[in-house]
Amino acid sequence: MGPLSVQGWMDSFDSFEDTLRRLREAFKAGQTRPVEFRVAQLQGLGHFLGANKQLLQDALAEDLGKSPFESDISEIILCQNEVDLAIKSLQTWMKDEPVATNLLTKLSSAFIRKEPFGLVIIIAPWNYPLNLMIMPLVGAIAAGNCVLLKPSEISKNTEKVCCHPALQSCFAVVLGGPEETGQLLEHKFDYIFFTGSPRVGKIVMAAAAKHLTPITLELGGKNPCYVDDSCDPQTVANRVAWFRYFNAGQTCVAPDYILCSQEMQERLLPALQSAILRFYGDDPKTSPNLGRIINQKHFKRLQGLLGCGRVAIGGQSEESERYIAPTVLVDVQETDPVMQEEIFGPILPLLTVKNLEEAIDFINRREKPLALYAFSNNRVNQVLDCTSSGGFGGNDGFLYLTLSAMPLGGIGNSGMGRYHGKFSFDTFSHHRACLLRSPGMERLNDLRYPPYSPWSQQLISWAIGSQSCTLL
Numbered sequence: 001m002g003p004l005s006v007q008g009w010m011d012s013f014d015s016f017e018d019t020l021r022r023l024r025e026a027f028k029a030g031q032t033r034p035v036e037f038r039v040a041q042l043q044g045l046g047h048f049l050g051a052n053k054q055l056l057q058d059a060l061a062e063d064l065g066k067s068p069f070e071s072d073i074s075e076i077i078l079c080q081n082e083v084d085l086a087i088k089s090l091q092t093w094m095k096d097e098p099v100a101t102n103l104l105t106k107l108s109s110a111f112i113r114k115e116p117f118g119l120v121i122i123i124a125p126w127n128y129p130l131n132l133m134i135m136p137l138v139g140a141i142a143a144g145n146c147v148l149l150k151p152s153e154i155s156k157n158t159e160k161v162c163c164h165p166a167l168q169s170c171f172a173v174v175l176g177g178p179e180e181t182g183q184l185l186e187h188k189f190d191y192i193f194f195t196g197s198p199r200v201g202k203i204v205m206a207a208a209a210k211h212l213t214p215i216t217l218e219l220g221g222k223n224p225c226y227v228d229d230s231c232d233p234q235t236v237a238n239r240v241a242w243f244r245y246f247n248a249g250q251t252c253v254a255p256d257y258i259l260c261s262q263e264m265q266e267r268l269l270p271a272l273q274s275a276i277l278r279f280y281g282d283d284p285k286t287s288p289n290l291g292r293i294i295n296q297k298h299f300k301r302l303q304g305l306l307g308c309g310r311v312a313i314g315g316q317s318e319e320s321e322r323y324i325a326p327t328v329l330v331d332v333q334e335t336d337p338v339m340q341e342e343i344f345g346p347i348l349p350l351l352t353v354k355n356l357e358e359a360i361d362f363i364n365r366r367e368k369p370l371a372l373y374a375f376s377n378n379r380v381n382q383v384l385d386c387t388s389s390g391g392f393g394g395n396d397g398f399l400y401l402t403l404s405a406m407p408l409g410g411i412g413n414s415g416m417g418r419y420h421g422k423f424s425f426d427t428f429s430h431h432r433a434c435l436l437r438s439p440g441m442e443r444l445n446d447l448r449y450p451p452y453s454p455w456s457q458q459l460i461s462w463a464i465g466s467q468s469c470t471l472l
């Protein structure tokens with residue numbers, strides 16, 4: 001497959017019904033089940049990513065002003081690694097998992113089979129428009145499903161690239177916003193994988209409930225970041241600033257606000273100022289390393305948040321470029337708008353607390369976040385033990401996302417379910433409980449049939465409770 005030409009694909013799309021029928025028929029005919037087919041699809045995906053890297057980088061730059069560095073490490077390379085891992089591990093993942101038997105089932109074969117759900121829909125957001133569509137797609141293909149992809153209509157350029165015909169054999173891409181996605185969800189799917197806001201997550205879950213469709217919800221929220229007095233402020237500032245301003249702050253797992261003492265705030269402010277200067281220069285607007293806000297609507301929303309508390313660093317904005325400077329806010333109140341919603345932009349409020357206990361109480365009074373960060377020389381484990389969140393970072397940001405053996409997923413308001421690596425394969429597989437018994441040896445079953453007696457009841461109860469007897 002050669003590099004893409006974007007023109008002309010969109011006119012050739014079927015209506016939803018036709019596309020869905022085609023995918024269902026492919027699944028019914030068993031096309032997606034053979035391991036060879038899954039590997040070929042994954043290889044095609046890997047090839048698509050490799051052959052179109054420049055086009056993807058350009059699209060991400062147009063959508064989000066993303067630098068090639070950020071596009072590579074947070075989107076393209078992660079997707080390529082995921083494809084490679086799935087190809088390498090597929091045979092192992094697909095194997096039936098043997099299950100220990102009890103005495104009652106001793107002479108049987110007991111195992112868990114991973115079978116595909118069928119027709120899966122993946123609905124993606126705009127902030128990592130490639131990563132958040134391709135990573136789940138890898139798991140869905142590896143598990144043997146047919147897949148319908150619904151990229152975000154807001155990251156328009158990446159949406160176009162993802163419509164490539166090579167992505168449309170036993171999976172397909174459909175375009176649309178809230179209205180079209182709502183129509184799509186009236187159809188029955190066998191699994192729904194949604195990444196987006198908690199608000200839309202509730203709408204999607206209600207649609208899933210109508211058909212009792214199983215669902216994964218990868219949602220967002222406000223991720224706290226606690227910094228204790230024992231830390232070196234410059235180290236914390238470098239790490240937090242990188243993760244907060246990466247992708248212009250439009251990252252679901254970015255630290256959303258800092259909790260620290262008044263004394264640490266005084267030390268952190270010059271350190272943050274120096275980190276921002278080092279990363280983006282005197283005038284961050286001219287830096288090729290700082291992204292842009294996705295659209296006017298989000299730009300206006302973020303501009304409104306700049307009025308909360310007092311601007312300690314940054315605060316400049318320019319509508320024509322959808323530019324917001326890396327900003328730090330202080331004197332912010334819990335009741336301010338910036339503390340009521342996920343910020344999703346390059347703005348970092350600092351809130352002061354007296355001590356760790358107050359910080360933990362502050363965190364636990366709110367919805368469980370997607371990610372939680374703690375910086376300390378000696379109390380990281382205390383924060384970990386006393387709180388709950390989808391993921392946790394001690395003395396750094398979201399580097400844990402680069403580990404394919406780590407699940408990504410929320411808890412409570414930040415979502416349900418998990419994926420990445422083998423977790424994705426398991427998410428998109430039905431775990432079928434299988435027990436294969438011998439058709440003979442009927443005498444052995446006599447004890448379980450009526451008429452029941454106290455003796456047979458005792459014996460069967462014992463046999464159910466006992467694990468495989470090594471004597472047999």
Ligand code: NAD
Nearest residue numbers: 124125126151152177178181182196197200218219220252
């Ligand atoms: P969104 O919820 O507005 O949209 C997500 C998807 O849902 C898009 O494809 C959109 O077309 C569709 N959609 C929007 N309104 C709909 C409706 N009424 N009915 C049906 N479908 C609808 O989210 P967004 O603005 O694209 O992304 C930002 C949100 O996603 C943030 O909250 C962020 O934290 C979250 N997010 C979470 C993760 C994660 O891994 N947990 C990753 C990235 C983003």
